Amino acid sequence: MNYIAHSKAAEFLGMLGVLGSQLPDMQGLRVLHRRGNDFFGYVSGNYPDYSHLSLGVLSHNVLDRLSNNSPLLSEAKQDAKRMVKAADTGIGMYGLMVAHEMIVDISVDSLLLEREPGLAQMAADCWKDLPVVQQCIAGFTKEGVSLEEFSGHALEIMASYFTVQGCALSFSMRLSRLMAQNGKPSPNDYRGLEGVFHHTREALIRAGCIEEMDCLFERTRQAVEQLME
Numbered sequence: 001m002n003y004i005a006h007s008k009a010a011e012f013l014g015m016l017g018v019l020g021s022q023l024p025d026m027q028g029l030r031v032l033h034r035r036g037n038d039f040f041g042y043v044s045g046n047y048p049d050y051s052h053l054s055l056g057v058l059s060h061n062v063l064d065r066l067s068n069n070s071p072l073l074s075e076a077k078q079d080a081k082r083m084v085k086a087a088d089t090g091i092g093m094y095g096l097m098v099a100h101e102m103i104v105d106i107s108v109d110s111l112l113l114e115r116e117p118g119l120a121q122m123a124a125d126c127w128k129d130l131p132v133v134q135q136c137i138a139g140f141t142k143e144g145v146s147l148e149e150f151s152g153h154a155l156e157i158m159a160s161y162f163t164v165q166g167c168a169l170s171f172s173m174r175l176s177r178l179m180a181q182n183g184k185p186s187p188n189d190y191r192g193l194e195g196v197f198h199h200t201r202e203a204l205i206r207a208g209c210i211e212e213m214d215c216l217f218e219r220t221r222q223a224v225e226q227l228m229e
Contacts (some may be wrong), residue, residue, distance in 0.1 A: 004109035004158060005067075005213060007123035008116075009220045010059040012050045019126040019133065020056020049157040055224055063220045067126055072212045076104045080200050087192035093177055105198045111210055119159040164201065168193040179226075 003022050010021035020043065040061060044054035062117060067073050079102035084091060091099055113119055127133055160166035 002105035002109045003123055004112050004119050004161065005105070006060050006063060007126070008112060008119055008213075009063045010056045011181075012221055013055050013059065013224070015126045016050060016052040016132070017056035018123065020053040020058075021060045022114070022123070022126070023057075024057060055228065059220055059224050062223045063216060066216045066219055068214060069203055070216065071106055072207050072209065073104060073108075076107075076200065076204055076207065076209070077101055079203055080107075080196065081105050083196045083199055085227045087196055094180060097228045098178065099171075099175060101199055102175065103196060104204075105166050106161060107197060107204055108209060108213060109158075110164075110165065110167050111201060111204060112213065113158070113161050115210060117162070120161070123158050141217070164197050167197045167201075171197070188190065 003025065006021040006025070007018045010017040013020070023043070040054060040057045043057050044051075047053055077100045080103045081096070084096055084099050086101070157170055160170045
């Protein structure tokens with residue numbers, strides 16, 4: 001759920017590409033219906049007039065694949081998992097299954113924002129051209145969703161990544177929602193999360209995370225542009 005990283009990777013595709021890059025992680029949330037594993041196929045097949053929207057989805061898929069194969073990021077996730085296990089976080093066994101990946105994703109986003117603060121606004125702005133957005137994603141938004149409201153909410157989430165405290169708060173809110181959706185009890189507060197985020201951020205900095213992400217962004221761009229030729 002690293003919206004900032006995916007938005008940065010799809011920046012070369014323009015605002016529709018940035019929007020498309022965010023959509024896969026929003027499936028199952030209160031905004032979008034779930035559309036199965038072939039989300040790119042669904043978008044490209046049903047919205048052929050908006051090719052950059054589907055290319056943004058493709059950019060998301062490529063970056064996810066590259067990130068999952070990155071030794072640096074894989075080690076960071078294992079390290080975060082060890083930290084969560086060792087800390088008294090109140091997460092529980094189900095939360096532990098998903099927490100370490102979310103912690104690394106949010107930490108990577110926060111480091112990208114530290115270098116380039118304007119990415120938060122860019123990632124939220126793609127929702128603001130509302131007539132186009134409504135037309136592009138009308139087929140899979142949930143009934144009654146206000147995209148104006150969601151655009152503002154998205155910016156609040158991304159802006160929270162500017163501090164370690166904000167990262168921990170955003171994570172705890174998202175994890176609570178995820179646990180509720182899966183019928184799991186969620187504690188009122190997650191203890192020790194700020195320490196986990198601080199450790200994860202520092203470990204990512206020492207390992208050269210930003211340089212790694214820049215490399216992955218470039219490889220993502222090259223892969224998508226090859227398919228555009």
